[in-house]
Amino acid sequence: MLEIAPSDIRLGQTFASKEEAVRAVASFLAELGAVEEEYANSMLAREKAANTYLENGVAIPHGRPEEANLIKQTRVVLLQVPEGVKWKGREKARLIFGIAARSDEHIGLLGQLTSVTADDELADRLARSTDANEIAEELKKKPEDLDANAAEDFTGLRKVVEFTNPRGFHLRPATQLADATECMDGKLSFVVDGKEADARRAMSIVGLGIGPGSQIEIRSDSVYAEDHLDQLSRLVELINEEPEEVKERSERRLNWQPIQTEHSEIIDGATAAPGIALGPVVRWEEALSTPKERQRGDDESEREALRLAVDSAVQTLRELAVDEQMNQVQCDLLNAHAGLISDEALLAEAMDQIGPDTDALAAWDAVVDGKVTQMAALKEANLAQRAVDLKDAGSRVSRILMGESHEILSGVTEPSILIGKDLEPSDAAQLNQSKVCGICLEEGSPNAHAAIVARSLGIPMLVAAGAGIESANTGDSVILDADGGRLILKPSCEDQESACKALKEIDLHRKHAWTDRFKPAITMDGHRVEVVGNISRVVEAEDALKSGAEGVGLVRTEFLFLDRDEPPTEDEQYESYKAMVESLDGLPMVLRTIDIGGDKPVDYLGLNQRDLSFLGLRGIRIGLARPDLVTTQLRAVYRAASHGPIKLLFPMIATSNDFRRIRHLAETVRQEVGGPRLDLGVMIEVPSAAIMAADLARVADFFSVGTDDLTQYALAVDRTHPLLAKRADALHPVVLRLIDQATRAAHEAGKWIGVCGGVAADPKGAQILTGLGVDELSMPPSVVPGIKEKIRNSHFEELQELARRALEQEDATAVRLLPL
Numbered sequence: 001m002l003e004i005a006p007s008d009i010r011l012g013q014t015f016a017s018k019e020e021a022v023r024a025v026a027s028f029l030a031e032l033g034a035v036e037e038e039y040a041n042s043m044l045a046r047e048k049a050a051n052t053y054l055e056n057g058v059a060i061p062h063g064r065p066e067e068a069n070l071i072k073q074t075r076v077v078l079l080q081v082p083e084g085v086k087w088k089g090r091e092k093a094r095l096i097f098g099i100a101a102r103s104d105e106h107i108g109l110l111g112q113l114t115s116v117t118a119d120d121e122l123a124d125r126l127a128r129s130t131d132a133n134e135i136a137e138e139l140k141k142k143p144e145d146l147d148a149n150a151a152e153d154f155t156g157l158r159k160v161v162e163f164t165n166p167r168g169f170h171l172r173p174a175t176q177l178a179d180a181t182e183c184m185d186g187k188l189s190f191v192v193d194g195k196e197a198d199a200r201r202a203m204s205i206v207g208l209g210i211g212p213g214s215q216i217e218i219r220s221d222s223v224y225a226e227d228h229l230d231q232l233s234r235l236v237e238l239i240n241e242e243p244e245e246v247k248e249r250s251e252r253r254l255n256w257q258p259i260q261t262e263h264s265e266i267i268d269g270a271t272a273a274p275g276i277a278l279g280p281v282v283r284w285e286e287a288l289s290t291p292k293e294r295q296r297g298d299d300e301s302e303r304e305a306l307r308l309a310v311d312s313a314v315q316t317l318r319e320l321a322v323d324e325q326m327n328q329v330q331c332d333l334l335n336a337h338a339g340l341i342s343d344e345a346l347l348a349e350a351m352d353q354i355g356p357d358t359d360a361l362a363a364w365d366a367v368v369d370g371k372v373t374q375m376a377a378l379k380e381a382n383l384a385q386r387a388v389d390l391k392d393a394g395s396r397v398s399r400i401l402m403g404e405s406h407e408i409l410s411g412v413t414e415p416s417i418l419i420g421k422d423l424e425p426s427d428a429a430q431l432n433q434s435k436v437c438g439i440c441l442e443e444g445s446p447n448a449h450a451a452i453v454a455r456s457l458g459i460p461m462l463v464a465a466g467a468g469i470e471s472a473n474t475g476d477s478v479i480l481d482a483d484g485g486r487l488i489l490k491p492s493c494e495d496q497e498s499a500c501k502a503l504k505e506i507d508l509h510r511k512h513a514w515t516d517r518f519k520p521a522i523t524m525d526g527h528r529v530e531v532v533g534n535i536s537r538v539v540e541a542e543d544a545l546k547s548g549a550e551g552v553g554l555v556r557t558e559f560l561f562l563d564r565d566e567p568p569t570e571d572e573q574y575e576s577y578k579a580m581v582e583s584l585d586g587l588p589m590v591l592r593t594i595d596i597g598g599d600k601p602v603d604y605l606g607l608n609q610r611d612l613s614f615l616g617l618r619g620i621r622i623g624l625a626r627p628d629l630v631t632t633q634l635r636a637v638y639r640a641a642s643h644g645p646i647k648l649l650f651p652m653i654a655t656s657n658d659f660r661r662i663r664h665l666a667e668t669v670r671q672e673v674g675g676p677r678l679d680l681g682v683m684i685e686v687p688s689a690a691i692m693a694a695d696l697a698r699v700a701d702f703f704s705v706g707t708d709d710l711t712q713y714a715l716a717v718d719r720t721h722p723l724l725a726k727r728a729d730a731l732h733p734v735v736l737r738l739i740d741q742a743t744r745a746a747h748e749a750g751k752w753i754g755v756c757g758g759v760a761a762d763p764k765g766a767q768i769l770t771g772l773g774v775d776e777l778s779m780p781p782s783v784v785p786g787i788k789e790k791i792r793n794s795h796f797e798e799l800q801e802l803a804r805r806a807l808e809q810e811d812a813t814a815v816r817l818l819p820l
């Protein structure tokens, strides 16, 4: 165990920055002959990879294992900094323990420090003490929350598990264990070598000095002790398996840590779109032009002004929607907004209200507000979102009436980081990568439209960052680390350089994947999985082809039916399907019949909210209830099928009879049209379909798993509910078990199975699905190169093992922890 003598302590130190403090502690160690001078750089590098701040002003800087050769002698020193120096976020370090240790002796020191980290009063006293002897004596004492003599007469249940990870037992695994005890009752403790620690406190666990080979006895006196012991021991076993270095979790995430200086400030937020950005701040709200004083005219000219404002807003939205810089998500949003405000009834109502006391602006605002309140009160997720859209689109008209600009990027000339309170959906629709390299919002949500747009454009975005962002001014240089959930204000030069380096690495990675995008996704041991694209429009078929997709695994045809006043005609549909399949140059295209309902409502069908709910007349049910709609669509598909290889897929199939009904309708249409026979597939997205997969596999030609719906129906979690977003993880073992069941059933019947839900685009998801034996992964074209690269860098045997273990886990967190 490392001991600190009074001569190893320097009192009353002051430092302007963390870097200065780290260098000082390293040179103290060097003066004592414990390390070479260069050890300071190793300590700084370590600090970048993982901050060494503990609790209560205690930090333990130490070097990286790869520079252990710089250590001449195991030693620990202490710098006392009564005023503190900023170390992690707003936390200041006041007791800095510099460690020179070749192996994991410092973990023992962590144990000694638990008394300080657990006791505010003691930590404060030591940080202000003027007596090095007092500090040295205190540090020798046994930590209070560690019982050196664990009770032998304990009557609850015990289970022993060996800790084997050569990396040693650090604060992070301790926190994982302590977090897991949150949903457990009774007294819980860990006993190692006769010492007992409270299992609910990470620092107490760390105090046990657990190292490779330690036998950890887990104790519980709960009536559910058996379950608790089982859970905790399984977690220890997972921690045992953690690899030496945490591998990149996805192609975009880098293990990047800023070093804080005295001036820098870190603001935490929630990640809405991943990535890192570096650039000048633009506070677009300030940049918008100030309103002109509005002069009202007579009633007739007010009506005219309102009509012109609405027309101008609709026209701008429609023009933006066809701008080739806009991607599909943005176009859909802009068209939806144009549709909302071009409603004649809305305009007529506002026109009627114009009178002596009500000008065009007041009338429009009153009518829009009334409608928004009505929609919001309906407490239906889709309508609540529509209410937000109407408010936003309506305010575009109001701003025109007031003479305000709403071009948020008009003054932006170089790639910048937008900072502001919230981003309205129509503002988000104006975003483009050449002007925006990052977004940070005081409010907002990862599920809002703005976040969806940012993700679709690959712009890193942080939301819910709080009022602290007000200190960022236009022109300031900042780093937005959306992967790490933080905005760094006034970053040091070193941080800016290392962020640039991280960005270059991401870029290189992307370029590499892009160069190889046409190579098939074959694992290193020769297993191939098809990687195809999800599309909804003709232009996206071209995108899929350019991105290296080996075909299209899902055409969401319902998008041709949304945001309009009547369904598209047979000819209109025929032209779209024909153009899509022709632009694929002979590659296969899986076309899904309309999946209206749920989060994709349509007004003109005269259906009420219950019909349109997720459990209502969704997908194939609407097709069967309104055969005219699906018959027209099927006619268009069978006609288009003579122009390229189309397969037909049916959504929301819950039973084999659902499939037989729609198959009968399809065959009738085929014979009428004289089209070719097509493979007919079943979407596996209702749990009953997965469970009955063996029966369905007898009648269908292929399966495609919709993991987003399968997750929502299997776990009873509305996929659009912002508060339930964390629960809706498609890597939950229950979803994986359903996919496994469907995959086995498909293969036993000699049929193929793909996955077209969101998890196919998640690197870990793609690996697990490949391991489960899924034949095809279908995803947005933009992620195809990265996923192909991921598969090419994997071994199928390892993926199979990963999948096998994922099926055995109890929740999605454990699945995501599984190493590969």
Ligand code: PEP
Binding pocket: 556, 595, 685, 705, 706, 707, 708, 709, 710, 756, 757, 758
């Ligand atoms: C799914 O549910 O995962 C799926 C691919 O279909 P959609 O997202 O269109 O409902």
Ligand code: MG
Binding pocket: 651, 685, 706, 708, 709
């Ligand atoms: Mg679905």
